[in-house]
Amino acid sequence: MKAFILGALISVPAFANLHLAPPDFETIQGRAVFVDFKAATYDITYDLRKRQTQVKSRITFEATSGGRPLFDLIPGPQNALLNGRPVGIREIAAPDGALLRQVDEAVAPGTHTLELTNSFSENVRYSFLSRGVSSAFWIRDLKYRKFLEQYVPSNLEFDQYPVTMNVTFAGVSEARQDIYTNGTLTRTSPNQYQITFPSFYTASAHYFHTTPKGRKKRLDFIYRSIGGRDIPVTVYTSWWSRPGKFKQEALKIFAELEADYGPWAHDSFIAYETLPGTGGMEHAGATQTSFGALDHEMLHSYFAKGIFPANGNAGWIDEAIASWRDYGYQRKPLPGYGGSDLGLGSPYQRNTDSRAYALGREFLAYLDYRLQDAGGLKAFLRGYFQTYKHTLITQEHFKNNLEFFSGLDLTEDFRTYIWGENRDIPSRSAPSPHHRGFTRAELLELL
Numbered sequence: 001m002k003a004f005i006l007g008a009l010i011s012v013p014a015f016a017n018l019h020l021a022p023p024d025f026e027t028i029q030g031r032a033v034f035v036d037f038k039a040a041t042y043d044i045t046y047d048l049r050k051r052q053t054q055v056k057s058r059i060t061f062e063a064t065s066g067g068r069p070l071f072d073l074i075p076g077p078q079n080a081l082l083n084g085r086p087v088g089i090r091e092i093a094a095p096d097g098a099l100l101r102q103v104d105e106a107v108a109p110g111t112h113t114l115e116l117t118n119s120f121s122e123n124v125r126y127s128f129l130s131r132g133v134s135s136a137f138w139i140r141d142l143k144y145r146k147f148l149e150q151y152v153p154s155n156l157e158f159d160q161y162p163v164t165m166n167v168t169f170a171g172v173s174e175a176r177q178d179i180y181t182n183g184t185l186t187r188t189s190p191n192q193y194q195i196t197f198p199s200f201y202t203a204s205a206h207y208f209h210t211t212p213k214g215r216k217k218r219l220d221f222i223y224r225s226i227g228g229r230d231i232p233v234t235v236y237t238s239w240w241s242r243p244g245k246f247k248q249e250a251l252k253i254f255a256e257l258e259a260d261y262g263p264w265a266h267d268s269f270i271a272y273e274t275l276p277g278t279g280g281m282e283h284a285g286a287t288q289t290s291f292g293a294l295d296h297e298m299l300h301s302y303f304a305k306g307i308f309p310a311n312g313n314a315g316w317i318d319e320a321i322a323s324w325r326d327y328g329y330q331r332k333p334l335p336g337y338g339g340s341d342l343g344l345g346s347p348y349q350r351n352t353d354s355r356a357y358a359l360g361r362e363f364l365a366y367l368d369y370r371l372q373d374a375g376g377l378k379a380f381l382r383g384y385f386q387t388y389k390h391t392l393i394t395q396e397h398f399k400n401n402l403e404f405f406s407g408l409d410l411t412e413d414f415r416t417y418i419w420g421e422n423r424d425i426p427s428r429s430a431p432s433p434h435h436r437g438f439t440r441a442e443l444l445e446l447l
């Protein structure tokens with residue numbers, strides 16, 4: 001455990017994460033700089049008469065060097081104000097071609113505010129029969145630009161900041177909506193709700209799903225965590241399935257994961273059952289998932305959304321851990337591949353390489369073999385999770401801590417199997433059945 005104490009001492013304070021941002025870069029307009037979001041408020045209005053969705057956002061951010069601030073938002077921003085004055089927002093390409101949004105005015109180091117509005121239509125469906133709406137802030141980690149930026153202005157995954165969502169259902173005097181979320185939900189008026197999310201969340205952590213009242217079958221219960229804490233759990237399903245069997249499965253997986261890695265690291269757990277065989281997607285203490293992938297997605301509440309990858313290049317670590325568990329925590333004297341560049345993507349990359357499952361699983365089976373004298377990889381992961389939960393990790397952080405824990409030098413192993421040339425390997429293996437991805441029609445059906 002000494003290794004982890006050392007690691008904790010050399011780490012920086014939580015949530016001051018700008019050092020984990022990709023490099024700032026030059027554009028023809030001037031220097032573009034990543035900034036540190038301090039807080040974001042999103043006022044989201046679903047107009048049930050006009051069937052339109054509008055967001056008004058206010059972001060407080062800190063710049064540590066002068067330049068044009070970077071963030072992301074896929075829908076077109078409107079009415080932007082920087083420190084109260086109108087400002088343009090443009091879409092620009094990072095050096096690797098990845099798209100971002102840039103504020104068209106340089107800021108000095110210090111604290112600033114950005115306000116803007118946008119509409120979004122991704123995963124939104126208004127009901128034609130009743131005054132209601134279905135909308136979900138779902139994400140995908142294997143695809144490009146599929147985090148919070150699909151819906152509202154957000155920072156990249158290196159940043160952790162408190163989010164407040166004020167949700168209004170306009171056009172009705174009283175909203176008849178259900179809301180499922182991993183934030184704290186308060187009804188503030190007959191047709192308005194406020195949701196506050198923990199400040200350690202990143203752009204892929206929030207879970208928000210609203211449906212017309214009674215559309216889903218819902219079961220609420222309490223899980224008593226091994227630390228004695230009561231965890232409120234909500235499972236909900238569509239008409240064709242039973243939440244009771246989801247509950248039983250969740251209880252079984254809670255017990256396994258807490259025995260292996262320690263107490264659940266979230267205030268609650270919320271799970272939505274999707275179509276059989278479609279896999280799922282993890283949020284922090286939340287998931288939308290098929291029955292068969294519930295265990296995989298709950299594991300991600302430890303690795304992916306308990307400790308978070310700081311960037312796309314670190315994304316393979318949590319898929320490797322989840323996949324290593326899926327295949328029964330195998331131990332192998334050599335990985336079943338000769339080398340790869342799995343963790344060698346662009347620093348601006350945000351999505352996880354889909355080879356993370358097959359190659360990552362093999363690499364961890366090999367690390368487990370190498371770490372056997374130190375208690376094995378699971379013993380390492382337990383301490384790693386408990387020491388760094390609610391913080392961000394990079395590949396280098398993972399490697400350094402593995403080395404502290406084991407006393408081994410793993411440089412050659414990482415150079416060969418993670419940061420090497422892509423030898424022996426079919427270039428892109430098939431995505432895991434645990435994150436198959438949905439067609440647009442399937443996503444609308446799930447709403």
Ligand SMILES: [Zn+2]
Nearest residue numbers: 319322434435
């Ligand atoms: Zn996964």
